[in-house]
Every structure is written in C-alpha cells, then in structure tokens.
Amino acid sequence: MTVSVRDRVLDIIAQQAVLEVSDIDPEMPLQDLGLDSLGLVEAVFALEEAFDIEIPFNANEPENSSFDISSVNAVIKAVETLVAARTA
Amino acid sequence: MKRVVITGQGTINALGHDVATTLDAMRAGRSGIGPLEFRDVERLSIRVGAQVRDYRPEDHFNRQQLGLYDRFTQFAMIAARQALTSSGIAFDEELAREAGVVIGTAGGGLLTQDENYRAVYEAGKNRVHPLVVPRLMNNAAASHISMSWGLQGPCYSVATACASSNHAMGQAFQLVRSGASRVMLAGGAESMLCFGGIKAWEGLRVMSKDACRPFSADRNGMVQGEGAAVFVFEEYEHARARGAEILAEILGFSMSSDASDIVMPSRKGAAAAMSGALRDARLAPEDIGYINAHGTGTAANDRTECAAIMDVFGDNAGKLMISSTKSMHGHLIGGTGAVELLACIMALREGVIAPTVGYREADPDCPLDVVPNAAREARVNAVLSNAFAFGGLNAVLALGRS
Numbered sequence: 446m447t448v449s450v451r452d453r454v455l456d457i458i459a460q461q462a463v464l465e466v467s468d469i470d471p472e473m474p475l476q477d478l479g480l481d482s483l484g485l486v487e488a489v490f491a492l493e494e495a496f497d498i499e500i501p502f503n504a505n506e507p508e509n510s511s512f513d514i515s516s517v518n519a520v521i522k523a524v525e526t527l528v529a530a531r532t533a
Numbered sequence: 534m535k536r537v538v539i540t541g542q543g544t545i546n547a548l549g550h551d552v553a554t555t556l557d558a559m560r561a562g563r564s565g566i567g568p569l570e571f572r573d574v575e576r577l578s579i580r581v582g583a584q585v586r587d588y589r590p591e592d593h594f595n596r597q598q599l600g601l602y603d604r605f606t607q608f609a610m611i612a613a614r615q616a617l618t619s620s621g622i623a624f625d626e627e628l629a630r631e632a633g634v635v636i637g638t639a640g641g642g643l644l645t646q647d648e649n650y651r652a653v654y655e656a657g658k659n660r661v662h663p664l665v666v667p668r669l670m671n672n673a674a675a676s677h678i679s680m681s682w683g684l685q686g687p688c689y690s691v692a693t694a695c696a697s698s699n700h701a702m703g704q705a706f707q708l709v710r711s712g713a714s715r716v717m718l719a720g721g722a723e724s725m726l727c728f729g730g731i732k733a734w735e736g737l738r739v740m741s742k743d744a745c746r747p748f749s750a751d752r753n754g755m756v757q758g759e760g761a762a763v764f765v766f767e768e769y770e771h772a773r774a775r776g777a778e779i780l781a782e783i784l785g786f787s788m789s790s791d792a793s794d795i796v797m798p799s800r801k802g803a804a805a806a807m808s809g810a811l812r813d814a815r816l817a818p819e820d821i822g823y824i825n826a827h828g829t830g831t832a833a834n835d836r837t838e839c840a841a842i843m844d845v846f847g848d849n850a851g852k853l854m855i856s857s858t859k860s861m862h863g864h865l866i867g868g869t870g871a872v873e874l875l876a877c878i879m880a881l882r883e884g885v886i887a888p889t890v891g892y893r894e895a896d897p898d899c900p901l902d903v904v905p906n907a908a909r910e911a912r913v914n915a916v917l918s919n920a921f922a923f924g925g926l927n928a929v930l931a932l933g934r935s
Contacts, residue, residue, distance in 0.1 A: 482833075483796055486738050499578070504738040505754045505832045 450528055453495060454521045461488040471518040478517075482507070485514070492520075498527040536769035537709045538935060539878065540622065540777040543615025545608050546760030546862045546872050547583035551615060555862075555872075556879050559887035560908045564861045566744060566756050573728040579740045582726050583758030583863025600664055602677065603642035608761035608868075609674035609722035610681065617682065620765040620777060622716065624683060631714045633686035634675045635705040636763070637697030637721035639867030640730065641690070642669030647729040674722050678763075686714045695827070697721055697867035698762075699920035699928035702874065703786035705766050706930070715768040721868035722761035731757065737796070739831050745864070747828035747857035747889050748835050748903040750896040755829045758863020762871035779935035781878045784915065785814025791925030798834055798921050803827075803841035806927035810917060811845070814931035818846045821853060821931075822913025823880045825873045826903075827921045828857020828889065829864055838919065839899040854911065856904040860890040870920040870928070877916045881934045884912045 452466075459466045462478040469478065480488060482504055489502045489512075500523075502512045513519040544551065547565025548558035558565065565583040574580055590599055590607055602610065613634075624632055645668040652658045667673060672690040679688045687708055691701040698721025705719030725731075734740055734757065741754035772779055787809025791802035811818065827838055843850045858876045865872055876887040885908055892905035915933045922928075 481797075486736075489738070490736065502738055503753055505752070 450496070450525050451521050454492065454524050455517070457491045457495060458488060458517060458520065461491065469517060471521070472516055474516055475514050475520070492524055496524060496528050498524070498531055500527065535710050535712055537706050537766055537783045538769050538772050539764050539780045539783065540767045540772050541616040541620025541765030542762070542780060542875060542878065543612040543619065544760065544762040544872060544875060545585060545611045546762070546865065547585055547758050548862050550588070552875060555875060559858060559861060559876055559879065560885055562861070562888045562890045562907055564890055565758070566863055569726060569731070571727055577728065577731050577735065579731055579735050579742060581741070581743060581756055582731070583756060584726055585760055601668060603645045603668045603673060604724040605638055605640070605642060605722045605761070606674040606677055608724060608759070609636055609720070609763060610677055612720060612722070612761040612763035613678045613718055616718065616763045616765050620767070622765060622767070622777070628716060629683045629685055631686040632684040632716040633708065633714050634678045634684055634688045634718045635691060635701040636675040636678070637691045637699070637701035637867050637871065638671055638674060638723055639692055639694050639697050640723060640725040641671035642673060643725040643730050644727050645669040647727045650729070678718055684718065692867065693926045693928070694922035694924055695864070695866055695869060696920040696922035696926050696928040699870035699918065699930060700788065702764070702870065703788065703928055703930060706783045706786050709766050709768050715771045717766045718763055719766050720761060720763035720871035721865070723865045723868035724759045725866065726757060726759050741830060744891045745830040745860045746891040746893065747826065747830040747860055748839070748896060748899040749892045750894040752830045752832070752835065754831055755859070756863045758865045760862070760865055760872060761868050762875055764871070764874065781881045782933045782935055783930065784816065784933045785810045785812070785931035787813050787929050789927045791927070793925055795925070796923055798837040799925060800837050800841045800844065802925055802927050803838060803919070803921050804844045806929040807841065807845045807917060807919065810929040810931040814915070816915055816931060818849045820915045821917055822911065823877070823886055823916040824853060824855045825877050825916065825918045826855050826857045827919045828859055830857070830859065834921065835896070836898045838921065839901055842901060850901060853902065854886050854904050854909065855901050856887055856889045858887045870918060873918055874930070877918050877932050880913050880916055881932060884910055886911055
C-alpha cells in the first residue's frame with residue numbers, strides 16, 4: 446500500500462502543528478494552524494527530508510517565496526510538483 | 534566612577550587587514566562580500582560571504598603558534614597587536630597585573646571542530662591532533678592575548694551569539710569605569726565560514742544567496758562574514774597622563790533580555806537596551822547623531838529595529854542617521870559589534886558616516902535615514918552601536934567624541 450503525497454504532507458503538517466490530521470482543514474492558511482516562523486522552517490525541513498526534495502523557501506519573506514504556503518492545499522500541490530520534478 | 538576612553542584599535546576583516554584599509558572601504562562603500570571559497574562549498578545552497586582574502590597565516594605566526602591558534606584566535610591576535618601598537622601603551626609590572634582582556638565570540642574554534650569531525654567521522658581516522666581542545670575553546674583568543682602581552686587581570690570570553698562582542702566591550706567598559714582595572718583589551722573575533730558552519734545556518738533559511746541589503750524593501754537575508762576587531766579601553770586620567778591619543782570616549786552601556794523567543798527579535802527588548810544606554814550615558818535622544826544598526830538584512834530584524842528606534846527617539850528618529858555596515862563586512866556573528874565600533878569611531882573622529890550599501894528600494898516599515906549606498910560627511914557628538922542576538926539578548930554601547 447502506498448501512502449499518497451497528500452496524506453504524508455498532511456501527516457507532517459499535523460505533527461508540526463501538534464494537531465490531529467482530522468482537525469486540519471486543507472483550505473486553512475498555515476498560520477491559522479498555529480505554526481509560527483520556526484515551526485514553518487521545521488515543517489519545510491521535515492517535508493524536504495520525507496520527499497528528498499529542495500524547497501525554495503526563505504524565512505525572511507515567507508509570503509514572497511516561490512514556494513506557495515498560502516494554505517495547506519497549496520503546500521500539498523507545491524510538494525507534489527517538486528516530487529514529480531524529482532522523479533521525472 | 535572613572536571615565537573610559539578608547540586609545541587603540543585594530544582589525545582584520547573582509548574589508549581589509551587593518552583599520553586604515555577597512556575605513557577606506559567603508560568610506561568608499563565597497564563591499565567585501567563575494568563567492569565563498571572552501572572545501573565542499575558546492576554542497577551548499579548559500580555560497581556568498583565576506584571572507585578575509587589574501588591572508589597567509591604564516592606571515593603573522595610561527596609554526597608553534599599556528600599549531601595552537603584556530604583562525605578566530607589568529608584574527609583576534611592580529612587585531613590586538615594592532616590595537617596595542619596604535620595605543621602606544623606599555624605595561625609595567627603593576628599595570629600588567631590589573632590589565633585584562635574580554636573577547637566576544639559565538640563559535641570559538643569552529644573551524645577546528647569542523648576539520649576534526651571531518652577527520653574522525655568522514656575520513657574514519659581514530660586520532661586527532663593533541664591540541665584540538667585548546668584550539669577550539671571559546672576563551673582561546675582571550676587567553677592567547679593575555680599570555681602574549683602578560684596581562685594578568687580579568688580575562689574571559691563572552692558568548693551571546695550576535696551580541697557577543699558588544700557584551701564583551703560593555704563588560705570591559707564597566708571594569709574600567711568601576712576602577713577594577715585601568716586598561717582592558719576588548720572586542721570580538723569570529724570565523725565560522727566553513728562547510729559545517731554555513732550548513733547549520735542554511736537550515737534557518739534566513740541567509741541571502743546574493744547580497745546583504747539591510748533596510749531595503751528587496752532584502753532577502755543575512756550574509757556571514759569573519760574577522761576580528763580589538764580595542765584598548767583605558768581609564769581617562771591614565772591615558773591623559775601618558776599623552777595618549779584618545780579616539781573616542783565610551784559613555785554608556787546597557788543590556789536587556791527579551792525573555793520571549795529564541796529567534797524572533799523583540800521591539801520592546803531592543804528599545805529597552807537603547808534607552809538604557811542613553812540613561813547610563815546621561816544622554817538625551819537628541820544628543821545622538823548616528824546609530825550603527827544591528828541591521829542584519831532580515832525582514833524580522835530590520836523592521837523590529839526601526840520600530841524600536843522610533844519608540845526610543847520619537848520625533849528625533851527622523852533626524853538620526855542609521856546605517857548597517859554588515860552590508861559591506863557581512864555579519865561577523867560574535868565579532869560583529871567590534872568591527873562595527875570602527876564605524877562608530879570614524880563617525881565621531883572624522884565626521885564620516887559609513888553607508889548602508891546594496892540599498893535599492895525604500896521599505897515603508899523602515900522609514901529612517903539609512904545613509905543609503907554612499908558615505909556622508911556629518912559632525913556627530915554621540916553615537917549608539919546596537920547588537921541584538923538570537924536568544925533575545927541585546928547589548929547597546931553609547932560613545933562620544935573625545
């Protein structure tokens with residue numbers, strides 16, 4: 446059984462935000478999950494490690510990074526794109 | 534309480550191997566930031582920094598010394614030697630017994646650690662050089678300065694991340710002011726430009742991939758530097774009696790702790806340190822003409838620092854000149870406040886304000902005069918030097934014209 450990228454991303458974000466996956470609404474912005482700047486950096490690291498990808502994320506201006514973090518869904522999509530690029 | 538003056542200064546950093554060359558670069562707005570050169574740099578995503586270039590350790594030290602001196606100690610020794618030479622001070626037995634050294638450094642002998650971890654972990658060696666421990670310890674630089682010039686008074690190192698050298702110089706100031714010592718060597722040294730050093734910083738994702746642009750709306754993070762600066766702090770009457778040239782007077786010092794977050798800066802903590810330094814120096818906000826900002830080039834620091842300056846200076850904030858020389862010499866972490874004090878002394882002595890280079894676009898959150906891109910001539914009577922460290926530790930010095 447393979448776990449989808451989506452489920453793994455949700456798992457990682459839930460873990461960083463100290464929430465249950467079931468409590469996460471994928472339309473929610475990350476800061477609404479209680480992820481502060483350090484939590485965000487840790488989540489990005491966890492995603493990179495889990496998927497063996499490089500995420501273009503600058504903590505100075507998270508909103509202006511090319512990595513879209515406007516919502517949980519946006520993160521899932523961005524990770525899917527990076528994973529696809531790696532395996533292509 | 535005694536008055537405390539600065540009678541000697543020395544430095545080696547990316548802008549130059551001495552004070553004159555460094556100040557020339559600051560006057561010209563020349564940056565020392567460029568491509569990093571060291572082993573495995575191609576495995577880093579951050580490849581720019583302000584490295585000390587054209588440096589040959591064997592020009593300065595013999596083989597025995599090089600076995601004992603990590604690069605940060607070498608830098609501190611070079612700066613101390615210049616500072617002592619420029620001050621013209623001589624230590625008789627009595628003075629040497631009370632004279633001391635306080636050196637700020639965050640990483641200490643980080644290059645020594647990096648090299649030796651590589652040897653045992655990567656190369657699988659089971660033996661390291663016998664002097665690894667005395668090379669890497671944080672107090673190595675302070676101790677070697679003490680040993681080389683026979684200074685037997687208070688001698689120690691201070692490690693408060695990016696505020697280390699301001700804390701070190703502040704404590705040395707207090708030792709002279711209180712009468713505990715008539716002469717202190719004080720400053721900071723850092724050398725963490727190596728694979729492991731930068732790899733750790735990459736993780737925080739606050740580093741720029743191209744340039745340090747403090748206060749500019751398009752800034753994208755900090756750039757690391759390396760080097761040292763050391764000063765001779767001397768009790769005023771002692772300096773006057775021997776006819777020493779006085780470069781500046783240290784008027785006050787203040788420290789505060791944010792007690793809030795391990796990485797995010799606090800407007801309140803920064804403001805407390807600045808207003809504390811003014812109070813300690815018995816200065817009013819309108820007395821200050823220039824602030825050498827912490828100005829790391831991260832959004833979090835620059836916005837918080839500007840807001841704190843506006844809190845402390847109110848209507849006077851608009852009349853102040855504020856610059857971040859990190860845009861030229863990079864962020865020397867534990868050594869940065871010491872190199873930045875050179876710019877403060879230049880402002881007081883020569884009436885030249887070092888610029889914030891790389892500035893391209895105004896940021897509405899930083900609506901202050903940041904002396905963009907070109908040095909400026911201006912007479913100032915008193916200045917502040919800010920340092921705000923990870924861990925929420927703030928240290929601000931106030932200096933006046935001699």
